[in-house]
Amino acid sequence: MTDHCDCGAPAGPLGRCADYYYAILAEEQADPDMYRWHNPVVCSYLLQHPAEGHAKHFDVQFRWLQLLLDQGVDAVVRVAAHQVARNRHTSRQGYDMTPFENYAPLPLGAAATGFRASFSALPVVGGSFVFDGAEAYGRRVEAIAAATVERLSGRT
Template identity: 65%
Template sequence: MTERLTMARCECGAAAGPLGACVDYYHAVLAEEQGDPGMYRWHAVVVCAYFLQHPSGAHPKYLDDQFRQLQLCLDRGLDALLRVGARQVARNRHGARPAHDPDPLSAYAPLPPGGPPRHFRATFSDLPVRDGSFVSDGHPAYGRRIETIAAATVESWRSLQA
């Protein structure tokens, strides 16, 4: 335990976990989800939450949409977010309309200025890994953990407005 406390903190303020820093967890999640459709359903939420917690690795122009996507997911659920994503992909494929359709996300608050937050109550280095897997206790449990990280991300960014 002492060793973990003395390790350098991640950009999000978290201490490293058994796999290393949050970036190590992020890459491990991305690798595992490639072979697991049930886990891959959470891909958009994982990407949005990771980059909002670690914005130095993100392109700033996407952070607002990512923040709104997390709010949509928390408000209406993963299936609603996946439907919005599928609709956007279909629109892009047909080329009949502009590439970006802000309507589904316009109801959600924009990314607050002054970030990033210094602390999140749940981070990627908090994810448990058992038997080399993030889903060893099932996809519903994994989804709840990713949703907790998403909620913590939105909460911390919203706290900047206070």
């Protein structure tokens, strides 16, 4: 195992960011309060590790994070539910970009390293990321989202 992740972050006690990401995805399946943060976790992770994502989704993932930082996780959950319902009950598939119109697009060539917050720095106690509650966990995920938006928009 290398001592640094592709995003430039040092490996943590669980390993590189990917190890943290997959552990989070597994843990959140059993915790509805933790699962509320699923979208920001996925968007942040894939934007910090673009080799593991798909370029066609990066712009909307960047906008999801801006929505989170502007309106909070409840808005993210509402917009996600709207997107799912829209795709389930209409013949039009894909994103309704209306909720994201006020947010900046991902700058061209925005791939970066050196984020001020990363997954491999998340604390884990007793094998859990929510050892001190979902609210504290959410603040840590929001810090990673903010670091992602700041770095990719060149505001670090």
